[in-house]
Amino acid sequence: MKRGIFLLVLATILWGGNYICGRFLSQELPPTLLNTIRWGLSTVLLWGLLAINKKSFPLLSKAKEFFILGFFGVFAFSTLNYVGLRYLHASVAGMISAGIPIFILLLSPLFLKEKISVKAWIGTVISIAGVILLIQGKQADASEGSLLGEIAILLSCLAWGLYTVLGKRYAKDTDPLTLTAGAAFYGTILSGISCIGTVDASMIHLSTTGLLCILYVSTCASVGAYLAWNAGVKIVGAGKAAPYINLLPVWTVVFGVPLFDEQLSFVTSIGGVITITGAVLASYKGEEKKKMEQLHSAGGR
Template sequence: MKKGIILLIFATFLWSGNYICGRFLAPALPPILLNTIRWAISTIILFCLLILNRQKLPIFKNWKEFSIQGFFGVYAFSTLNYLGLQSISASRAGMISAGIPITILLFTPLILKGKIKIKAWIGALISIVGVVVLIQGKSSNSIESSIVGDAEILLSCVAWGLYTVFGKKYGKKIDPLTMTAGAAFYGTIFSALSCIGNVHVNMIHITKSTWICIIYVSTFASVVAYFAWNTGVKIVGAGRAAPYINLLPVWTVILGVLLLQEQISIITIFGGIITILGAILASL
């Protein structure tokens, strides 16, 4: 049990690093290009893992499932995150992302036809109030850009909620590694296509530090975190694992302050705490 909990905590820590790297890479690469490079590398790694496991990837047979998962989980979620991180701090983005469990809760009855308990809806309402309070605490000099950044991170939460719920639906017939590899493949294609006409050479400023961040988000924040989380879920169970996702904003705030010297307003912290508490109540 302890091993499983450690793996869950480790996974959220690695995922929080994606927000830090996304903020650091904001001036270096356009969000769409960053996402394309990230998932192209991750796709190659996942394909190699499939080969080592002697598994085949039914790219065309399960194109519908892979394309839906690739669009929401790989293309929309990651791109919106990187877009938001161009105008708001990593700490702020991480706390807004505490609303992810709520989006999962909202889409569950619509897509999976599952029943949600009243306590979960109360938790969802509390989290929504927390997000509203959180957004009142401006962390950007430009109010307009802060609002846009907040909206982009909120939309990324919606994308991840859809990815998770559809993943539960399709996971009954496709194993996690195959699903992730297929989603990464199609998501990379969507991302690459969106680069056409939107990315120009003068927008790219790559340094050694840039490559280190790209390697991190392509390996540790993608493949390694994925395996750590899924192994932890397998050990402790999905129900007990769910609340641990709320460690993501906590790690993001800590790393944002330590590594990026970010400053957070009291209102933002207060809103983040309310959001996390509501999400925990909804997850239990």
């Protein structure tokens, strides 16, 4: 059990590192190009894992499912995250992302016909109030750019919510590794297309540190986190694993504040705590509840 919890925590740490690297790379690469490079490398690694596990890669027969998941979970989620990180502190972006379970909760009845409990509704209201406080906390240094960043992160939460609920539906006849690899393949293509007209040489200022960050987000924050999370879920069970995803914003604060000397106002800090508390309350399910397939991919993170 302890090994399983360690793996779950490790996965959230690796995902948290993506926000830190994304914040650093936001000044060195356009978001669309960064996302294309990241997922291009990740696709190769995921394809290799499929080969090692002797799994087929049905790119054509599952094209519809892979394309939809690639659009929401790889292209939209990651690109919007990197856009947001151009204007927001990594710690603030991470705390806003604590609202992801709320989007999953709200979308589940629409796509999966799942009922929402009273406790989950209470958690939803609390988390939404926390996000509002987070945004208000940024008004002290508000600008058009910070508002754009907040909108981008909120839209990325919606994209990940759609990716998760649709992924749960498609996972009925396709394993998570294959789904992730397929989504990465089509998401990379979409990201590459989005570079047309949005990228020119003058926007690229890649340093040695930037190269290391790209290596990290393409391996540790994608494939490594995916393996750790799924191994942890297998050991402790999906129900017990669910609340651990809410550690993600905690790590963005732990890493972002000392590495970037980010300053958090009192209102922003309180908003983050409320958002995380509401998300934990809304997403937690006991053993007796129906098992929920939990964010099965390191994908967009």
